[in-house]
Amino acid sequence: MIRFENVTKRYKDQGSAALSGVDLTIESGEFAFLVGPSGSGKSTFMRLLLREEKATGGRVMFNDKDLAKLRRFRVPGHRRKIGAVFQDFRLLPEKTVTQNIAFALEVIGAPRSKVKESVAEALQMVGLSEVAERKPGQLSGGEQQRVAIARAFVNKPPLLIADEPTGNLDPATSLGIMRLLDRINKTGTTVIMATHDAAIVDLMRKRVIELVDGKVIRDEARGVYGYAG
Amino acid sequence: MTIAVILTVAVSLTLFGTGLLVRGQVEAMKDYWYDRVEVSVFLCGQASDPKICPAGAITAAQRTATEAKLKALTPTVEGVFYESQKEAFDRFKQQFKDSPILANVTPASMPESFRVKLGNPEDFAVVATALQSLPGVEQVQDQRKLLEKFFKLLNGLQLIALGIAAAMLLVTVLLVVNTMRVAAFSRRRETGIMKLVGASNLYIQLPFVLEAALAAALGGLLAVGAIAAEKALLVDKVLEPSFRFTAFVGWPEVYKVMIIIFVTGVVLASGAALLTVRRYLRV
Numbered sequence: 138m139i140r141f142e143n144v145t146k147r148y149k150d151q152g153s154a155a156l157s158g159v160d161l162t163i164e165s166g167e168f169a170f171l172v173g174p175s176g177s178g179k180s181t182f183m184r185l186l187l188r189e190e191k192a193t194g195g196r197v198m199f200n201d202k203d204l205a206k207l208r209r210f211r212v213p214g215h216r217r218k219i220g221a222v223f224q225d226f227r228l229l230p231e232k233t234v235t236q237n238i239a240f241a242l243e244v245i246g247a248p249r250s251k252v253k254e255s256v257a258e259a260l261q262m263v264g265l266s267e268v269a270e271r272k273p274g275q276l277s278g279g280e281q282q283r284v285a286i287a288r289a290f291v292n293k294p295p296l297l298i299a300d301e302p303t304g305n306l307d308p309a310t311s312l313g314i315m316r317l318l319d320r321i322n323k324t325g326t327t328v329i330m331a332t333h334d335a336a337i338v339d340l341m342r343k344r345v346i347e348l349v350d351g352k353v354i355r356d357e358a359r360g361v362y363g364y365a366g
Numbered sequence: 367m368t369i370a371v372i373l374t375v376a377v378s379l380t381l382f383g384t385g386l387l388v389r390g391q392v393e394a395m396k397d398y399w400y401d402r403v404e405v406s407v408f409l410c411g412q413a414s415d416p417k418i419c420p421a422g423a424i425t426a427a428q429r430t431a432t433e434a435k436l437k438a439l440t441p442t443v444e445g446v447f448y449e450s451q452k453e454a455f456d457r458f459k460q461q462f463k464d465s466p467i468l469a470n471v472t473p474a475s476m477p478e479s480f481r482v483k484l485g486n487p488e489d490f491a492v493v494a495t496a497l498q499s500l501p502g503v504e505q506v507q508d509q510r511k512l513l514e515k516f517f518k519l520l521n522g523l524q525l526i527a528l529g530i531a532a533a534m535l536l537v538t539v540l541l542v543v544n545t546m547r548v549a550a551f552s553r554r555r556e557t558g559i560m561k562l563v564g565a566s567n568l569y570i571q572l573p574f575v576l577e578a579a580l581a582a583a584l585g586g587l588l589a590v591g592a593i594a595a596e597k598a599l600l601v602d603k604v605l606e607p608s609f610r611f612t613a614f615v616g617w618p619e620v621y622k623v624m625i626i627i628f629v630t631g632v633v634l635a636s637g638a639a640l641l642t643v644r645r646y647l648r649v
Contacts (some may be wrong), residue, residue, distance in 0.1 A: 187562075210567065217564030227559055244565035288563070 138165040138200060138295065138327055139186065145194030146181050146351075155181040157351040159195070163329065165295065168322045170338050171331040172362055173348035179331035182348070183300050186329075187219060188212050200295075217245055220289030220297040220326075224304035226281045228273040228288075234260070235269045238288045245292070259287040263317060279310035283317065290321055297321060299330040303337065311337060335362035368581045374541050375585025375631050378534030380592040383627040385524070385531040387596065390615040390623065392520045399513055405493050407432070407480040408505045411451065414477075418504050424478065428502030435496060436480060442492050445483040451476045477504070535630075539638045542578055546642040549574060557647055571643045575636050582635030586628040593624055 139162065146156040156178045163169055171179050184190045185197050188204050197204045199215070207215060228237050238259055242252045260266045263283040273281050282302055289297055299318060303311035315337050322328040332338060338345060338361060345360030346353060409429065410419035424432075436446045449457075454476035459468060482493060490508040497506050550557065560570050597620045605614065 213561075213564045213566045215564075216562065221562055227562065229556060229559060240559070241563040244560060244563055244569055 139163040140198035143195035147193045168328045169344040177348040178351040220294045222299040224301040259291040263287045296327045338362040371581040372585040376588035378538040379589035379627045379631045382531040383593040385527040386623045390619045405482040406507045409478040410504045424502035442489045444485045447481040542638040543642045550646040574643045575639045578639030579636040582631045586631040590624045
């Protein structure tokens with residue numbers, strides 16, 4: 138589903154490359170952790186997938202289509218195939234939980250009935266049916282992230298990317314989020330999760346892709362976070 | 367922010383509309399006056415310059431010959447009217463009825479003339495050459511030339527008025543651009559999330575453009591009101607009664623101007639907004 142063919146990304150005013158010679162394949166339905174120190178290129182990896190940036194070298198293939206060749210007006214359509222979750226939740230503070238989740242459906246022009254149905258389903262999946270009418274400011278971090286995940290998943294996209302989703306959460310809550318993402322993965326959704334959370338990575342034993350200075354130094358099927366020290 | 371846009375649009379559209387009205391007014395005056403001007407063929411009288419009229423006053427035979435010559439010049443000449451010295455004197459008396467000069471003027475001091483209405487005002491030269499050399503003709507005067515200087519001045523004023531209006535429209539466009547930039551920046555969180563979930567560019571940009579269009583429409587309404595006030599209060603109540611000798615721009619023309627400025631305002635603002643948000647809200 139995703140293929141990075143010798144991808145290099147150099148930002149305009151920076152000397153060194155954010156990503157350098159990244160070459161890997163992620164199949165549909167896989168779950169992959171993306172680990173590495175800050176600045177190693179994890180966020181850049183995500184941005185390339187979302188077509189927020191274009192690769193300066195090599196090709197990023199999504200469902201056998203070169204993302205760089207995507208015409209600008211087709212980018213929104215591409216992004217609808219990807220659910221994205223971030224460390225800072227990125228919810229609209231003035232909208233309720235329901236409205237926040239529904240937003241993802243409204244922008245694609247879904248009919249009102251479908252919106253109601255899908256939102257209810259998503260709320261149930263993340264376990265937030267009770268707080269549907271609250272606003273983000275009235276929720277805990279963990280709850281906010283669940284809303285974000287519900288919004289990311291409500292359209293049942295083929296790919297879900299999570300950029301340090303547990304970064305602002307305590308260990309117990311982080312585990313809950315992790316289990317949620319695992320459940321989503323089991324429905325057939327490809328999940329790529331960038332993280333610093335060593336405990337979770339070690340616990341789940343999924344594919345681990347390790348980035349250091351923009352290069353892939355490790356790609357293990359059932360890996361752990363890293364070597365000691 | 368939007369209040370600033372509304373007011374700026376209102377002011378610049380009012381200036382633009384006023385400039386257009388001034389143009390309409392000048393056209394109306396031109397139409398009125400060019401319709402009325404004629405060629406005047408002044409005939410020799412007792413008071414004429416001996417160098418031009420060596421034989422003194424015009425004779426009856428010469429007068430008939432001159433009139434025949436004029437009438438023969440159709441279709442260049444549309445109409446010929448004779449004004450005797452007495453008639454000239456009566457007209458003079460009426461125009462200057464309160465003036466002290468009247469005491470010193472007698473019918474004998476007034477010139478006789480043929481007033482010639484031309485089919486095409488450009489053909490003055492034809493009449494001039496035909497008549498200038500006739501005995502008894504003192505002077506062939508193209509009254510248009512007098513008016514031309516006056517209208518040249520008016521044209522100049524007109525250009526200045528439109529120049530100011532154009533500058534104001536530019537100011538408005540710049541204000542809209544800046545307002546949109548600020549709006550796009552202050553709403554970057556919302557638009558960022560919209561981009562993330564895959565909203566199309568139009569979905570993201572349209573609200574901004576509509577905001578600008580609405581502000582321009584409100585400003586446009588204010589401008590339309592101002593133009594109507596100009597016509598109803600300034601032209602109809604002040605200018606027209608004071609200057610009875612010319613035509614003034616009418617309501618149909620004013621309505622046309624109103625539509626033009628309103629549409630210009632909305633289109634200009636929407637266009638400026640669209641170009642700006644497209645630039646600052648790139649996917």
